[in-house]
Amino acid sequence: MIVIITGASSGIGLATANFLTEKGYKVYGLSRRLPENSKFENLSCDITDYDAVLQKLNYIFEKEGKIDVLINNAGMGIAGAIEHTENENIQKIFDLNILAVINCSKLVVPFMRAGGGGKIINISSVAGVIPIPFQTCYSVTKSAVDMFSMAFGLEVKDFKIQLTSIMPGDTKSSFVDNRVKNKLLEDENYKTRIESSIKKMEKDERKGMSPLCVSKVIYKTIRKKKSPSRITVGFNYKLIVFLSKILPRKFMLYVIKKIYG
Numbered sequence: 001m002i003v004i005i006t007g008a009s010s011g012i013g014l015a016t017a018n019f020l021t022e023k024g025y026k027v028y029g030l031s032r033r034l035p036e037n038s039k040f041e042n043l044s045c046d047i048t049d050y051d052a053v054l055q056k057l058n059y060i061f062e063k064e065g066k067i068d069v070l071i072n073n074a075g076m077g078i079a080g081a082i083e084h085t086e087n088e089n090i091q092k093i094f095d096l097n098i099l100a101v102i103n104c105s106k107l108v109v110p111f112m113r114a115g116g117g118g119k120i121i122n123i124s125s126v127a128g129v130i131p132i133p134f135q136t137c138y139s140v141t142k143s144a145v146d147m148f149s150m151a152f153g154l155e156v157k158d159f160k161i162q163l164t165s166i167m168p169g170d171t172k173s174s175f176v177d178n179r180v181k182n183k184l185l186e187d188e189n190y191k192t193r194i195e196s197s198i199k200k201m202e203k204d205e206r207k208g209m210s211p212l213c214v215s216k217v218i219y220k221t222i223r224k225k226k227s228p229s230r231i232t233v234g235f236n237y238k239l240i241v242f243l244s245k246i247l248p249r250k251f252m253l254y255v256i257k258k259i260y261g
């Protein structure tokens with residue numbers, strides 16, 4: 001089984017690449033940095049550079065003769081108010097979190113079709129279902145990833161290519177440290193709301209589940225004959241997603257504002 005995972009140099013991507021390698025899969029990581037002590041082959045690649053991605057896919061296909069699984073995992077966050085977010089960073093998060101997901105998926109289809117099918121697993125987030133203030137761009141991109149998985153999944157179903165979006169909740173990784181923070185985290189309008197919201201989210205993430213919990217869900221998804229279109233990781237987060245579906249939107253937004261607003 002040939003698996004490609006983007007963002008395999010740290011966190012969920014690194015844990016998953018190592019875990020799947022241990023399970024006997026041939027794993028290729030695509031990230032800009034090369035991880036130390038990895039058990040898999042990491043190809044240095046900025047996934048927002050589409051020519052570079054195609055070149056790596058061609059290289060893997062020529063070497064292996066097939067590509068079975070693509071895991072679109074690379075991602076970033078932005079913390080702060082939209083009003084204070086630089087356009088350059090807004091562009092960056094959309095380029096990485098959604099446009100690169102669309103592009104990598106689009107590019108891998110011919111290779112999967114040639115092999116009779118495959119799986120594309122997109123790492124979304126519970127923040128794609130629950131709107132998180134002061135992480136608004138992140139929520140928007142992750143919600144888009146979830147919708148992309150469903151709609152594109154219907155386009156390529158006839159080629160036996162299955163799409164799944166996996167939604168982890170808070171996970172301990174380098175995500176907190178890698179997140180872009182706005183320069184302005186307080187002003188006379190927002191007062192201390194932004195900082196206290198960011199503190200809350202950072203605290204939750206640092207106490208979050210191990211990346212291996214997500215790796216195990218990814219492994220199960222690969223092994224399933226028919227993978228579901230969306231999976232939430234962790235009991236508490238499953239409950240939150242379920243409640244968000246059944247509770248009135250007004251009430252849900254009230255609770256989120258109390259916690260993060």
Ligand SMILES: NC(=O)c1ccc[n+]([C@@H]2O[C@H](COP(=O)([O-])OP(=O)(O)OC[C@H]3O[C@@H](n4cnc5c(N)ncnc54)[C@H](OP(=O)(O)O)[C@@H]3O)[C@@H](O)[C@H]2O)c1
Nearest residue numbers: 007009010011012032033046047074075125171173174175
């Ligand atoms: N941690 C959480 O609480 C959490 C919760 C839900 C969902 N997620 C999602 O899980 C995924 C993995 O996050 P993580 O927690 O493992 O964070 P992380 O430790 O910060 O890992 C991010 C990965 O993305 C890669 N990356 C960033 N920009 C890239 C680019 N231009 N080209 C190629 N690779 C790039 C990084 O590698 P390089 O810097 O080497 O390129 C790194 O390997 C993300 O999509 C995130 O949104 C995380």
